[in-house]
Amino acid sequence: MSSEKIRFYSRPAGGWGALKSVASQLLHQDIPWKGARTLLSANQPDGFDCPGCAWPDKDHASTFEFCENGVKAVAAEATARRVGPEFFARHTVTELLEESDFFLEDQGRLTEPMVYDALTDRYRPIAWDDAFALVARHLNALASPDQAIFYTSGRTSNEAAFLYQLFVREFGTNNFPDCSNMCHEPSGVGLKQSIGVGKGTVTLDDFELADAIFIFGQNPGTNHPRMLGELRRAAKRGAAIVSFNPLRERGLEKFADPQDPLEMLTGGGTRISSDYFTVRIGGDLAAVMGMIKHVLELDAAARAAGRPAVLDDAFIAEHTQGCAEFVDDIRAQSWTALERASGLSEAQLRKAGQAYADAGKVIVCWGMGITQHRHSVATIHMLVNLLLLRGNLGRPGAGVCPVRGHSNVQGDRTMGIYEKPAPAFLDRLREVFGFEPPREPGYDTIGAIEAMRDGKARVFFGMGGNFAMATPDSAVTWAALQRCELTVHVSTKLNRSHLLHGREALILPCLGRTEIDVQAAGPQGVTVEDSMSMVHLSSGINPPASTHLLSEPAIVARLAAATLAHSRVSWLWLIEDYARIRTLIERVFDDFEGFAERVAVPGGFRLRNPASEREWCTASGKAEFRRAALPAAFEPAQGAEPVYLLATVRSHDQYNTTVYGMNDRYRGVYGQRRVVFIHPEDLAARGWRDGDRVDLVTAADDGSTRRAEDFRLVAYDIPRGCLASYYPETNGLVPLSSYADEARTPASKSVPVKLVLARAGAATVQPRHAAHA
Template structure:
């Protein structure tokens, strides 16, 4: 028997069922699904206690997505979505992973489970330790765990030999302390989940508008004439966004959807907060649907820009907002001239869309100025991801659709505090002004050299240039690309430390020595010095709000994330002048330090106690683009995809199921796509299936091709789906093994999980159960 820990989910099929794709999203089925999950994981009474506090002004912030809550009145018992309910149920589960569990289950045994099975094991109750050469985690005291971390960190030749990763669920308080600890230790090696998702958005928006955040508020959706949703599936990933889109439609606005797959949630939905709407046909959302080919976005947007330019030349002043352009922007002549280099004949085949449909969408853009553009991973995880987003900005700038009510940019973030983590300083490329402020407040010399992002951290660990990995939340090995390479990198570390609530695959792919440090979840009471504490988070639209959980922790041996950071700092930093113990005794002290070092947090403790919180300053929202490189909003020159597919090759993108949030798998169904009880599938165009001599549910192996390298993922079932020709889609993390580490977006270094070139080989046998 192999003693190697499995880095990938097992190649095991679970019994697929294909159902008719529903015609509408949310409504009663979503409520039933959420309540069923709550009942199973935590029970009815505890579940009601959770849900009545979820996303309420005096409750706790959902640990799922970063979609904002209404500023004013919130729903009494349903200010959450199906996946939000599942997220809190997962964290509050009755199941527990105790030292006895680890004594009876070896790491090798656990690694043979699926990610779904691993996650269902439950909450980790004690800090645990895996000595070198052993195969069973064992209990360790907090004091001994912190001492081990301090000893190993201080034994390094350089602080840059350690990597400190952060997940987007970490609170502002924990994130601020974490980055302070890391920088006092002496490195900027602070990779985070942003490196794998919206890093491209941050780069694109900083270069064009001078701020790495979106410019709209939730209320803007009530006033928009047109909302463009591109490269995003809110019905699964941000379901509460559907309510905002419903308000746009109710107020007479139009919605353009641009996506390779037709996603049910963007077509029609039933408001779960209104029982009168649970029956009937639901509310239609999308007015124009453009099924763009994978990575055909820049080509499509250039066609739209060219059509806008033609109409402006016909009717000068009727399409472009010349007053806004003259006062606020730079680079228009160059951008318009560059459009002439591209012909419709060259661009149109890249889109896979009929010109008449593109003209229909363009007409809505031409005839309106209050335009919001929303996007997510479908744009950010390509080689030309920054170009994708900057081309969107070009459209908004031509229309003057930034810094006005009902208009602007809306990058829809994933994890609930991923934006807050970056605001708190979790970044490998910190600004000098931020480091200056840290030095002044905390009296140490901050490192100035840029650190490692996720991709560079993996490469450094693999080359044994980085020897310690500490992860504040997340499931690193399942979230990152190139699964086997990443696993090999982690195994080369001297020490890996995971700060977690529940068991995941990253606990089983470890360094020579490993620690798991269990922390409180956001839904639990956090007592410091016998006084209940609250933490704060920042949502996608820059609102800072407090969060305090109602539940008793599942174990007396858990510590809060801030307390864990303080414990590591006290054990490691021998010359620190920071009183870490005092900071965690009352989190107001942490917030006072945040106020002293980060702009926008004046009177932090007082303002965040106002129910609903407060907005951070946003220059783009205020029509101020002076922070950009030119001091104005910048038009840019962007390139379409340069990827060429050979005969027999396909473009593959990874995506989530409806029973999943990032790497957390709640169940095995993807009901909005009609796939139940199976994750090892590949969606294919029916005509491509005929060309490849494939039938529905044929068993295939997938091979990715990059720079003469090949990576293989075995045992996937073919599912026919409405997706453009030569385009395919698979679920992650099962398909992450196919994503090459070195295939990254220009400028942002984000893995290109949405543009993986693959070939598909049919298995010799059709006996599915032989897998």
């Protein structure tokens, strides 16, 4: 492991640092040559879709359609390391709980199905048929199907997700918590209400035409590095790129493309953001209101002077409703209130508004810095309002772009992984499959935790992911999982969720995205949908890590066959050839007509987005201006025991809950993860110094004490009163009751906390052992 140090990073994102990281990851996983060959097949027509982020592929004929983030994901999956029965024979579950999340991930690929043995506190091998029989026995013994929880990770393919939702609904429940509930649920809710479609409206082609790109609450340098290529090209042709983020993220400041010889030879890079506004945590809604207020004032002045209007009157009249009432609301907002809530000055808000007014075509992008707040849905409404004022929806070079994380999180939702399914979708399932699907809404992620906590749910089945570490209020979530009679996790690697188990527990190892999936009809490909609604094939190229692995579709089909004795679905026949599954998808979803032919084209096809064509699937039939109250301003920390606002963030050596290493290169953190970023003046106000150790305590009035212990203070460019620290180490600070209005996404980006000096010798809330290199 690297020694613990803090060292300011001044070079561009990407560049030689990214190449060095790529080489390091391949060597660390003992796959330098195999890994290089594997990477050449990432995001290619005859290769696999990167298991990392959901950013689209620019060119399916390119040899280098991968990034540093993707290399880490691919290397971790293609690793030569193995976690077989001998590993579990050496370690009890209690012992493994003391290890770090990095240690668990770093042990390698799971090789055989394992069942928990309470007498020895160890996992032991179990035959696949016996594992399916165990799950079926528990499911069929439940008093109600609603006592089972079926979680879904965003890496699950379309084919697996479709079979999964079909099995679960035939079983009799809509309990489908998924990772969307914890990240972009507000995007779907807000966009659906405003424009009738819960997805982004732009494609990569639009990035080549936009005059301005506004980025809110996002760190593409770490979370979606391939996006930086699009931003770099836009910046080079003169497009304005305006960023709003509490933290100064290096990828949004300057980027060196590793494929650009000049930038690599000279050590130079391309400036990304033309303007960068360090908005206060949670202040984006007020900031967008301020931009709109400036645009409205410009419009009023132009009309008064007889100049052309700034607003698009024709678009507003033909395509929208509610504009007049919305405009009155914004005009009534005072600049003082907007400054206080946003943390930006009136001059900064006007400058951002002017950049919008000056641009003919505008794209607005956002990440979880927008969606993980109580007022996240209202913020998304306001971003749409901004675009509607000047007709920046449904035309080339303009639109909304929620940038999603997991590689098929959007596809899973398209396939029906949703706890509140539309009646028309359920009607189609009934027509095609001949059973009556359940109609009552199921549990989302928050609801699932509450149900397990309260004894209302007794079986938890996780299709991928790391539920225990991805969720809020860790102590509550962990205890809830341990109350279950059975917990089951379909996984490629070991993680903490396997160790926080029910009375009985199974680990079911599956094929990874990079591996060859051979069924009766031969090698199979699966399909995925990226964050811009492109659906394309993914086919693995590596031999499976173990002969005992099953594909996710095979696991679902065999479990369904074992559980549903009277099902009319030919489950085992379907998985002989995944084209049969795609035929059923085509019968259920009209947008997939001609699925086989369309997906065979390199790059696949784009699902229709009515809003992109200015067809508004709202109750009114028009795009809707939606009003929002200005949230109460969070004031900078003051007093003897001030309250700060904490945002949980990823490090650069991490993807979601998967920790690849202990460094955060662009923020200058090395060899450690228990750090908290704080403004230097907030340090001075407490009489503390950079490097002091503190505990974080949630400032909640629900009677629960939530404490994350022993964090190093790091002076950083972040607004006064705001803090940032890594998850999952700080997930335990997020109350289960703190979530987005209307969308119930945990408010992990706005957690009120207090800081107290660390208690000497105190045990930490989560393991923090040294990384094993």
